[in-house]
Amino acid sequence: MTKPPKPKPLLRDADKPVRSRPRKPRDPAQPNLPLDPMPERVEPCLALLKTRPPKGDNWVYEIKWDGYRLSVHIEPTGVRILTRGGHDWTSRFPAIERAAKELPVATAILDGEAVVLDGQGRPDFGLLQQSLGGRGGKKRSSTALFMTFDLLYFDGHDLRNSELGMRRHLLEDLVPAEGQGDIRLSEEIDADGDQLLAGACRHGLEGIIAKRRDAPYRSGRLGDWLKIKCVQSDSFVIVGFERSTVARAGIGRLLLAARKGKKLVYVGGVGTGFNQRNAYELREKLDGLITSMPAASVDRKEAIFVKPKLIAEIEYRAWTDDGKLRHASYKGLRDVQDNAAVYEVD
Structure with missing residues (x-):
């Protein structure tokens, strides 16, 4: 299978790839240490959203990958691939499963993101969804790659109490930089945070992680990881839609809501970002959820309300003074098993 190109290097000469800092190889003659039990599942470390990169030498940076967060468990009995919500998706990523079995390790837990890259080597959430058959689909993705950025368990040793630098040292020995397989290393980039963010935005990437x-x-x-985005992208509940006689599948506008405590509040709508395929799949799902009981207060005369079962990933530029999304664009539906967090307003 021909692999898509890697993302273009940032803040470097065009013919020089981005590299992590050199690491000493792991000593194979390390002493025998007591083995730690292997966790069945690890709740992921999540990045806290910030508007600017942090300052200081204690921060390292990576590209923000736009896909599905996964953990790959390499166990004596085989490989398990778990979603952020703990659902077993091993069968849906056969290429990643095969690549995990080929890694030179007996037991391990890798943290990372499943992505599909576009022609320019950039992660594309829509392409990933298509490869899996859309929300609720059961297709097996033949094009998804696993970009790994952390190692939580390694050859019988629980690494979660170790510093990031130690975990990365072992990960880089396990998954070499510049690899072109179905499991690849999300490399650290040694650069000024503000310059790196500007470079990521120029290359059409979603942002960076500190x-x-x-x-x-x-x-x-908890703030150990931070995400800084070029364009805001968050998950919102679809609470209704408006029909159109000219738009694809007759969807003129999706009506969106965010969480406020235990309630849902209307935050505006989105009428762009649909394509021929996802529009008709979405309309079919919406028609099956139509209800006369609105889940949020929506002041739209032409609104058709739906049960709040669908979560959409929405890209947007800013918020209006009255709490509505500005310049919103539809990216796709999140899968329930992905356990995506719905945006919360104050």
Whole structure:
């Protein structure tokens, strides 16, 4: 299978690839240490959204990958690929499963993101969804790659209490830089955060991730990892739609809501970003959820309300003064098993 090109290097000469800092190889004669039990599942460390990159030498940077967060468990009995919500998607990523079996390790847990790259080597969430058959689909993706950025368990040793620098040292020994297989290394980039963000935005990427160099791996959104985006992209609940006689599949506009405590509040709509395929699949799902009971207060005369079962990934530029999305564009539906967090308003 021909592999898509890697993302263009940032802040470097065009003919020089982005590389992590050189690491010493792992000593194969390391002493025998007591083995730690292998976790059945690890709640992921999540990145906290910030508007600007942090300052200081204790932060390292990576590209932000736009896909599905996964953990790859390499176990004595085989490989398991789990979603962020803990669902087993091994069968849906056969190429990643095969690549995991070929890694030179007996037991391991790799943290990373499944992505599909476009012709310019950029992650494309829509292409990933298409490869899996859309939300609720059961297709097996033959084009998804696994970009791994952390190692939580390695040859019988739980690494979660180790510093990021140590975990990366072992990961880079396991998954070599510049590899072109179905499991690839998300490389650290040694650069000024502001310049790196500007470069990522110029190349059409979603943004960057900043990580504390000396932090252990802590589940949840605690601030050890930060995400800084070029364009805002978040998940919202679809609470209704408006019909159109000219738009694809007759969807003129999706009506969106965010969470506010235990309630849903209307945050505006989106009428762009649909293509021929996803529009008709979406309309079929919407028609099956039509209800007379609105899930959020929506002041739109032509609104057709639906049960709040679908979560859409929406790209947008800003918020209006009255709490509505500006310049919104539809990217696709999140899968329930992906456990995507719906945007919360204050």
